[in-house]
Amino acid sequence: MKRELRDHEGRLAAVMLLPVVLYIVLLVGFPFLMAFAYSLSNVTVGSPDFRIVGLGNFLAIFADQAFRTALFNTFVFTFCSITVVVVFGHILAELLRQEFRGKWLVRFLLLLPWTTPIALGTIGFLWYFDSLYSPIDWFLRQTGFLGHHDAPLGPRSNLYWLGRPGLAMFAVITVHIWRLLPLAAMIMLAGMNGIPKEIVESARVDGAGYFRRLFEIVLPLLFPVVAVTILFATFFTFTDMTVVWILTKGGPPPNATQVLASLAFLNGIEGGDLAKGAATAIFFFPVLAGLAALVLRLVKKAVVI
Numbered sequence: 001m002k003r004e005l006r007d008h009e010g011r012l013a014a015v016m017l018l019p020v021v022l023y024i025v026l027l028v029g030f031p032f033l034m035a036f037a038y039s040l041s042n043v044t045v046g047s048p049d050f051r052i053v054g055l056g057n058f059l060a061i062f063a064d065q066a067f068r069t070a071l072f073n074t075f076v077f078t079f080c081s082i083t084v085v086v087v088f089g090h091i092l093a094e095l096l097r098q099e100f101r102g103k104w105l106v107r108f109l110l111l112l113p114w115t116t117p118i119a120l121g122t123i124g125f126l127w128y129f130d131s132l133y134s135p136i137d138w139f140l141r142q143t144g145f146l147g148h149h150d151a152p153l154g155p156r157s158n159l160y161w162l163g164r165p166g167l168a169m170f171a172v173i174t175v176h177i178w179r180l181l182p183l184a185a186m187i188m189l190a191g192m193n194g195i196p197k198e199i200v201e202s203a204r205v206d207g208a209g210y211f212r213r214l215f216e217i218v219l220p221l222l223f224p225v226v227a228v229t230i231l232f233a234t235f236f237t238f239t240d241m242t243v244v245w246i247l248t249k250g251g252p253p254p255n256a257t258q259v260l261a262s263l264a265f266l267n268g269i270e271g272g273d274l275a276k277g278a279a280t281a282i283f284f285f286p287v288l289a290g291l292a293a294l295v296l297r298l299v300k301k302a303v304v305i
Contacts, residue, residue: 032285038278045272057279067280069255070263073169077259078237081176085233086226088177089184096189114182122246125175129161129247136161165256168248172257175243180236184229191225192218223298231295239284241265260284 039058042051061067096107113121128136137158140146146153153159161167195218203213219226241261244250250258250266258266260280268277 035278035281038274039282041275043274045274053275057275061276061279061283066255066258066263067260070250070258070260070280071283073255073257074238074259074261076169077173077176078234080173081180081237082230082233084173084177085180085184086230089181089188089229090226092181092185093188093192096185097192110185111182113178114180118179118242119246121179122175122243125171125178126247129171131158131160131163134158134161162248163252165252168252168257172244172247175247176237176240179243180233184233187229187232188222188225191222195221227295227298231292234291235288238288 040052040054041057042049042053092110096103096110128134137146140153140159141157145151146159147155147157149155159167161171199217199221200213203217208216239261241259241264244257244259244262245265248257250256250262255263260283264277264280266277267280268274271277
């Protein structure tokens with residue numbers, strides 16, 4: 001049997017891929033089908049009734065102001081986070097390519113936010129944004145930016161980061177950037193190390209400055225890596241609810257920082273309306289599938305060119 005598998009690559013490949021297929025079917029495919037069935041039904045927690053209602057749940061959530069607010073917040077949250085992560089990820093990768101003492105330590109410290117459990121890291125940030133004991137507010141008071149009548153940020157002694165809509169969204173985005181930036185930097189660093197040094201050196205000898213080399217050589221060659229980074233970061237951001245739930249639980253009211261993932265949890269788990277929660281969560285699928293198809297198509301074109 002073992003020799004037969006070794007002699008037939010097709011059968012060996014099927015056997016090797018079987019665990020992956022089972023994993024996808026059991027842990028991804030089956031829950032997705034269940035969520036799709038729930039979204040078309042009237043199922044709730046504790047009720048044995050299961051009746052197909054068609055697109056009623058989707059029509060209901062589109063008419064819900066909380067859903068529209070969460071949808072807008074999700075796109076703002078994602079766009080701001082991804083923009084900052086990609087830009088600063090490239091800057092960090094460029095810095096980490098340079099030779100300096102202690103580079104291994106800097107790389108180790110840079111990866112810590114990614115290796116730290118996100119719930120634990122976010123709980124730590126609750127102290128930074130505390131309404132009374134925030135060290136950020138203390139620093140702003142000590143430097144004169146806060147706490148007196150002529151202060152640029154106002155006379156209040158605290159900014160109340162998680163109690164004001166704009167500042168709460170800023171806090172949520174900041175924590176998410178802190179989480180994703182190390183991953184983006186390391187992916188881009190790997191991509192930049194794959195660019196042949198001879199090409200960059202030839203451009204340098206020909207008199208091309210830093211920005212010309214960056215925009216005409218480095219970034220075009222790095223585009224597939226950047227696109228994949230954007231894709232992964234978007235998936236992580238668009239479907240994340242941990243940061244929002246721990247910091248604000250979607251508040252301050254009304255739903256100032258609510259995103260689709262936290263709203264789906266709020267409706268389906270805490271509210272007991274599994275059908276409405278599933279309909280909210282299913283909305284991720286066409287958006288993320290379309291984005292993935294677009295990014296992979298652009299990457300394929302870039303590689304072919």
